[in-house]
Amino acid sequence: MPDSQRIIEIEVLRYNPESDKEPHLEVYKVPFSDDMSVLQGAQYIKDHFDGSLTFRWSCRMAICGSCGMMINGIPKLSCETFLRDYFPNRIRIEAMANFPIEKDLVVDLSGFIEKLESIQPYIIPREPRSLDQGEYIQSPEQFNAYIQFTSCINCTLCYAACPQFGLNPDFIGPAAIALLHRYNMDSRDGAAAERMELVAAEEGVFNCSAVGYCSEVCPKHVDPANAVNINKTNAAKDYFLRFLSPKGGSK
């Protein structure tokens, strides 16, 4: 709850498909305190000024990945971005770029989810193991090879940052490639070759123009740009191998 009288102006991109032709900006004057996040600012507006303001949120602790939005033009998690850092200037919040807006700050994520599903994001065991054999053993090196790429919270900020995804919505994109790479690098998994087809496909890594903005905005240091890069190299290698072997390269 606000405990001081400071007021910040929050400009919100509003859009209701049932009554608006186009998105438009509205300004709200929100009393705030130092510990208030941008998300809490939006909640304040919903609770006090207009119950129809629509946005996704849940955990409030930067782990559920729901609350991404453009904050002064930069993709950020609104629950870990603070109003104090913008005051006394006006702050503008808008739906994440590059996605179709469904309503206000809510965008259509169905395409992103389909991409996640398409990369076979599960262990396809290299060597099946029964439960009574206990856990797989992974050395620190094997563990470190993939652990960074497990940290993705599916917030899609990297997609909002990606100019190529903006141009081609079919591009499988940073987070999905990072997840694919996560499974490929896991010593328990044996399906890297199967996933390679997708990497090298039309929607795959070669869309990337190496801008690197995705890694810059990633709140969890996943470094998806790095995953994309490594897979570009892998896919290029794979391409050559396919030429050499009539049965299709890396299988």
Add this chain to the structure above:
Amino acid sequence: MEIFKADVVIVGGGGAGLRAAIAVAETDPSLKIALVSKVYPMRSHTVAAEGGAAGVKKPTDSYEYHFHDTVGGGDWLCEQDVVEYFVRQAPIELTQLEHWGCPWSRTADGHVNVRAFGGMKIERTWFAADKSGFHILHTLFQTSMKYPSIKRFDEHFCVDLLEDEGRCQGVVVIEMGTGEFSMIEARSVIIATGGAGRVFRESTLGGIVTGDGMALAYRHGVALRDMEFVQYHPTCMPVTGLLFTEACRGEGGILVNKDGYRYLQDYGLGPVSDKPKNKYMELGPRDRLSQAFYFEQQKGRTIEHPRLGSVVHLDLRHLGEAYLHERLPLIYEMAETFMGLDPAKDPIPIRPAVHYTMGGIKVDGNCAASLKGLYAIGECASVGIHGANRLGSNSLTELLVFGKVAGVDAARNAKSLAPGKSASLLKQAEATEQRLMALKTKTGGTEKIAVIRKEMAQSMEDGCGIYRMANTMQATCDKLSELRERFKNISIDDKSSVWNTDWLTAVELDYQLDVAQSMAHSAIRRKESRGAHQRLDGFELRDDVNYLKHSEAYYVAGDEPRIAYGDVKITTSQPAERVYGAAGEKADQERKGSHA
């Protein structure tokens, strides 16, 4: 209205719901599964769990130890046969998760590592740094994509259960993106909607933790069991309630009051030692630690912070920056981002906040409710392993163990039954649609959702907090009745169909009011102190003669709930004094002596 015919419908895509979906799919790939969730599954609140999941791992540990820690920790209100099953399945399920790719933290030789947790005699908490729930949830979500028989209804909001011929036969859902209603028919219905702690003011919980499934089952005549037992977690961020995991203490963090004194030694948890010692001091159970905070505050020994209120310090400085980054990276980040402090250099101000609902939908050891065809699992359920106080890291394991149990039994049940009568189900679904459309389109309401929600949460904190008294609990019961009346006059600003969260928040508030009533009325009738239910008005002691019983709250339309009592299943552990620290060790010795 659209109709979807499934064999098993699961409401809830958190750890419990996903585990159940996989179990159904593996039991019989021909069964059609509908998995409904009001958020994309990986946003479910399981994602926020930090510390880890309990299961015997070390050669020095045993099922019997895990059993005794759990039953004693629950102040003997656990179903002991269910706990016996639970501790045996725990390591199997945790290993299964490893096979599915969960990145559990490991020892240098490549095996899964375990850490200490409050109230646990031996280190047995499997962890993935301090993002255990996050990794469990994403592993399950991603693994679930392997099974074509699982059809997800993401961002679909469940508003009713369908009941016909004495059994539960499906659910009514709203597609949030369009506002359209559908009916999902199924012969088995599994509720996995998570906890209800958001009925309180300061909590560790996400906005979605509103007790929906509990209220749905309750309105269909199923008892909510042991609802008075609500866990306060002792180490939370003031104001927001965000959690600093118990693993902070498992890794060696200490709690000090304004004099820099480790005050827990004054509350039967000592003596102090340099190294963390299981079941001593900071590694005591949560209820005791939160209660100690309360008394420190009464004694004027907490730190009074102008903005944060009364706090004590969680001190991690002696663990050093490198170790903190390795073991508690999320905690490190949270302290920096949300509080602007560096845990390697500054002590962290903390206080207790609401964290977990021990009670829930009453089910048997197969996770089956009294209404045929209905199952409940996870935090929304009361299968009987937490009793009056949950031990940290038992609930993530519960999701897996009982998610599987319910999935297997729901599959069996679905196969044993013929499909129901669609026409009669559809009629009910349409009635539900009408009722909710009326709520949305109604004009002239004057009560604001946010105001009622706030008054409810404040009143729950005042009456059903860490310590309770008859007069304040009564005030809460009265307040809730008043709010129930006022809710009828609610105003909803948003009249649109697409993504109408204003309307759905009102539906959630309606659920919350029911759940809050079940908690407050169960609490005021329990005239003793046990686990998380502590009284200061002449009922300070546990009373096994009258209250070694589960409370059961039954819904009464338009009125306060009816409270009944049920027996507690005791197998091998007779109620004893619940002691920790040196006294606990002595009691353990004696118990061993008498077994020999």
